[in-house]
Amino acid sequence: MYQLLLRTFLFERRRTLPSCSQRLLELPLRLLQQAGSDTPLLELLPLLRETLGAEAVTLLLPQANTVGWRRLGPGIECGCLRPGGESPMPGAVQLCRGCLAQGRFRAVGGLQVEEGRPALLLADFARQPDSSQHAALRDITRQLGEVLHAFAEERRSRRRELDAERGVLARELHDSVAQQLGYLQIRSCRLQAVLDDPRQRQEAGAMLDDLRNTLQVLHRQVRELISSARLTMDGRSLRQALEASVEEFSRCSRCVFSLDNRLPANQLPADGELQVLQIVREALANVVRHSHARQVWISLLPVGDGVEVEVRDDGVGLPAQLPPTGHFGLRIMQERAAAIGAELTIGPAASGGTCVRLRWGRP
Structure with a gap:
């Protein structure tokens, strides 16, 4: 028993x-x-x-x-x-x-x-x-x-990824939207004074055009910030997030995208991965909107103790002089690079088109 x-x-x-x-x-x-x-x-x-x-x-x-x-x-x-x-x-x-x-x-x-x-x-x-x-x-x-x-x-x-993204979003709201709203407030007060004075009413048309253009810029800035706020790694690796982004932009354009990602897993910290993803996405959005390119090449390579990220196209390239407004996305990319201590250059590609290059060395 x-x-x-x-x-x-x-x-x-x-x-x-x-x-x-x-x-x-x-x-x-x-x-x-x-x-x-x-x-x-x-x-x-x-x-x-x-x-x-x-x-x-x-x-x-x-x-x-x-x-x-x-x-x-x-x-x-x-x-x-x-x-x-x-x-x-x-x-x-x-x-x-x-x-x-x-x-x-x-x-x-x-x-x-x-x-x-x-x-x-x-x-x-x-x-x-x-x-x-x-x-x-x-x-x-x-x-x-x-x-x-x-x-x-x-x-x-x-938590670190979320805190870093909130900090970037807060800076962008302060440096872009808040400033533009302050400018609109000043100009609207000035417009009221012009309308009240018959001697200055001829200036009203020009001021209305200025307000209209500023509102268009502000509207685009808000849309960019909303898009950025919604974007997270969502549990994905940088490789997976980049592949999903390339597929997304391929569906909404006629460009042919080539992705060459040779970075080992965990080469970048979490906050760095999110900023790199944001910069690449902004560069791709600019290509689709403005470049008239047929080919786009995205590469991520280990270089010494750091990394090099490049987005290059065969489009029309950048204008000789950028207009005073309408290049909000380029400034945002520069700010994102600065937030992680990286160097970002935007200029003509050797074979024509535009090249966005991010270099980030380990501290």
Whole structure:
């Protein structure tokens, strides 16, 4: 009878292991799909408990922007695990000495460090865990820690990307739209004075033309800013985002686009990737609108410790002198390059047309 029970127990343990391992493999995607929800982690805890043969499994995660733990699971309070107390290093497992002193058996696994604070996996046992349980807990701790650490890095990367883009958008609103609106306010007041004075009414037509032209420029600036604000990496790599952009512009023009991207993955930081994508898209938009080009070449190459990005076309090229208005996109590209410490040049291509070249060296 005892052997039958033992075989049944071992069979059940083997049956649950694949389920637990599979759920750990699926966890990153589930966390991304349910961003902000603890459901994927809460659904994982019963599987961990069964796999380990534990009475309870609990997660202690750092509270966002404050001191203290965010507890997932039914584990009892443990005084020696308060924030700031002694905790195992990430990937390590140890028995809680405070619980041992009270006759309880709690194994503590260090998961990862998020913003300088550890996250912990607690497993409560009816008796001291044996070597197989200790080894299983160590493997689970390592794998779960890697998942949570990578997910935390992804969240931080997205926050940095969003903060950088908000900063650029705020500067652009201040430097372009706000200034244009101030100018319109001044000119409208001046126009009212002209209309009130019969001796100056002949100036009204010229002033109305000026206001109309300024409003057209302002309208285009707002559309450019809205387009920029909507554009994000959206979880894609730079390579994927560039390929999608080239396909998008191919659909709305007769140009033939050639993309040569030789940059290794993660060559650029997240905020740099977004700015490079924005600059390339603005250059492509200018080609489609103004160049009358047939061929467009986009290249991204590693050069020494930096990168070189080039958008070149065989169109009509730039005018000898740019008009005082209507080149808002060129200025925005210059500002984006300056925001990441890169050098941007816009000029004639050697074989005709226009060449936009971005050079960015590592600091």
